[in-house]
Amino acid sequence: MLKIPVIVALAVAAVALQAPSSKAPAGDSPLVLQLPGNVPLEMVRIPAGTFTMGSPDSEMKTDEHVGKEPLHRVTIRRPFYLSKYEVMQRQYRALTGTNPSQVQGDDLPVTNVSWEEAVAFARHASEALKRPLRLPTDAEWEYAARAGTGTMVYTGNDEAAVYAAGWCGGNGDHRMHAVGEKPPNAFGLFDMIGNVREWTQDIYGPESTGDVTDPTGPTQGDMRISRGGAYTGRLAVCRAAIRNVEPPTKSNGIIGVRLAMDAAGR
Secondary structure (H helix, E strand, O other), X not given: OOOOOOOOOOOOOOOOOOOOOOOOOOOOOOEEEEEOOOXXXXXXXXXXXXXXXXXXXXXXXXXXXXXXXXXXXXXXXXXXXXXXXXXXXXXXXXXXXXXXOOOOOOOOEOOOOOHHHHHHHHHHHHHHHOOOEEOOOHHHHHHHHXXXXXXXXXXXXXXXXXXXXXXXXOOOOOOOOOOOOXXXXXXXXXXXXXXXXEEEEEEOOOOOOXXXXXXXXOOOOOOEEEEOXXXXXXXXXXXXXXXXXXXXXXXXXXXXXXXXXXXXXX
């Protein structure tokens, strides 16, 4: 059985690099959708708000990432839902009848899913549930992962904070973990850092350096973006700001899926 930790208030371990500009929703209960076979899919409502996307060059990262995540203000004008957990293998199987994951377990994140397959999975979910499910945009993902904080991860700015937030290379025991073993962020989302990376909707392009509203990325391009770091990842890639660039056909054991839905689609 999946053991879900009690949601607790998390103390931020370091002074935020920017003042938080959004807060967790008060009193919202997860929206529980029923997949075929009565398999639940829990969605958490994320409020509209403005946040600082990207990271300062002083953040813990390797030279290859310095300068590629410019700080800029982003406004998300409409609330949206995001799945509480990374899509689990039992959820993926309930919709598709298949499980592409090399390492299998009902409550493990589904992996070995390409961007194209993740988009198709969201489409299948939309058709089955009669709701407009999709992948989150790149900006929505980072906004949700930060949950009102401006630090490297929502628990702070140092190595201990990263390991408190998620399963990465230094504490993941070189394996995937069942979803929900680490505490959630202030929005009530689990495993936004580490465990497996997650596809976003956007085509890859350089991040903006100015203020933007509801960005959705370029309209053309060959590459896509995955987010959040994985159980194999160094500290430099287990951060809220990290953007991994991948071909849409790529699938491996460290990339999974998280679904989004506009709040109006409820």
